[in-house]
Amino acid sequence: MFEESVLNETVFGEPVSLHNFLRAPTDSLLCYPATKLDTECIVERIHEIKALNIEGVYCFGPKQINHWSCLGLGYCGLVLLVQCQGRVAALKVRRTDAPQNSFALEAQGLAIANRAQVGPQLFADSRNFLLMDYAIGQALDEWLLKGQSRDAALCVITRLLEQAFRLDQAGIDHGNLRCVTHHVVVHHKQPRLYQSRLYQSRLYQPVLLDFSSVSTRRRPANVTTLAQGLLWGTVIARYLKETGIEVDRQTCIQQLRAYKRSPTLNNFKRLLKLLY
Numbered sequence: 001m002f003e004e005s006v007l008n009e010t011v012f013g014e015p016v017s018l019h020n021f022l023r024a025p026t027d028s029l030l031c032y033p034a035t036k037l038d039t040e041c042i043v044e045r046i047h048e049i050k051a052l053n054i055e056g057v058y059c060f061g062p063k064q065i066n067h068w069s070c071l072g073l074g075y076c077g078l079v080l081l082v083q084c085q086g087r088v089a090a091l092k093v094r095r096t097d098a099p100q101n102s103f104a105l106e107a108q109g110l111a112i113a114n115r116a117q118v119g120p121q122l123f124a125d126s127r128n129f130l131l132m133d134y135a136i137g138q139a140l141d142e143w144l145l146k147g148q149s150r151d152a153a154l155c156v157i158t159r160l161l162e163q164a165f166r167l168d169q170a171g172i173d174h175g176n177l178r179c180v181t182h183h184v185v186v187h188h189k190q191p192r193l194y195q196s197r198l199y200q201s202r203l204y205q206p207v208l209l210d211f212s213s214v215s216t217r218r219r220p221a222n223v224t225t226l227a228q229g230l231l232w233g234t235v236i237a238r239y240l241k242e243t244g245i246e247v248d249r250q251t252c253i254q255q256l257r258a259y260k261r262s263p264t265l266n267n268f269k270r271l272l273k274l275l276y
Contacts, residue, residue, distance in 0.1 A: 172215065
């Protein structure tokens with residue numbers, strides 16, 4: 001998905017070979033947060049991770065877990081940066097205390113999202129691992145704090161809502177879009193030549209992450225939930241207001257209700273018009 005995902009050791013440093021990573025004490029990350037190493041658990045997970053053809057693991061990311069730098073940590077899993085077939089990728093490891101007993105539903109939901117051109121591309125999955133494209137970028141709130149132009153912010157917000165609409169149409173509910181600060185990164189494609197500010201703003205691509213709460217059984221509410229998380233009552237709404245993006249709350253609620261009753265393209269377009 002992203003051209004920067006090609007192996008770049010100047011950014012990520014040298015990876016530790018999978019063989020060395022699977023030795024103590026780093027092997028404990030595969031069964032986090034267990035305090036006592038469960039032999040059956042570690043053997044099962046070593047077998048799974050070897051089947052994914054991972055070549056190495058990077059000590060890289062903002063989260064420190066057991067003295068190892070990781071990309072992220074959630075209630076379902078931790079995310080490692082890995083090397084796979086000469087490229088960097090994100091490996092989500094299921095926590096031993098996760099509410100789900102496998103990644104099967106998340107993998108199914110992410111695969112459906114990928115067909116709708118949403119989310120990081122899923123490369124492979126097993127009971128305890130998800131191997132995905134590494135979505136290089138900044139968290140949405142951090143990106144907005146950089147003082148983005150109204151055009152750039154509007155482009156990102158529009159693209160996010162369009163992704164939510166595609167998820168609605170695909171019949172899946174993300175489940176975590178009210179708190180978008182934790183589930184969106186903004187990727188910036190580098191332009192080949194200087195172009196206009198409007199063109200530059202279109203180079204920003206938001207990516208929806210973390211499909212751990214995805215469901216094909218709930219009625220999809222991606223657009224309505226995301227719109228509320230973006231447009232009022234959150235830190236993101238405050239940052240957007242500072243860029244000049246603000247909508248009348250009552251008018252927006254009325255249009256969201258109309259969309260909820262009938263999630264058609266026309267009703268979605270009417271919602272988008274409120275932003276302009």
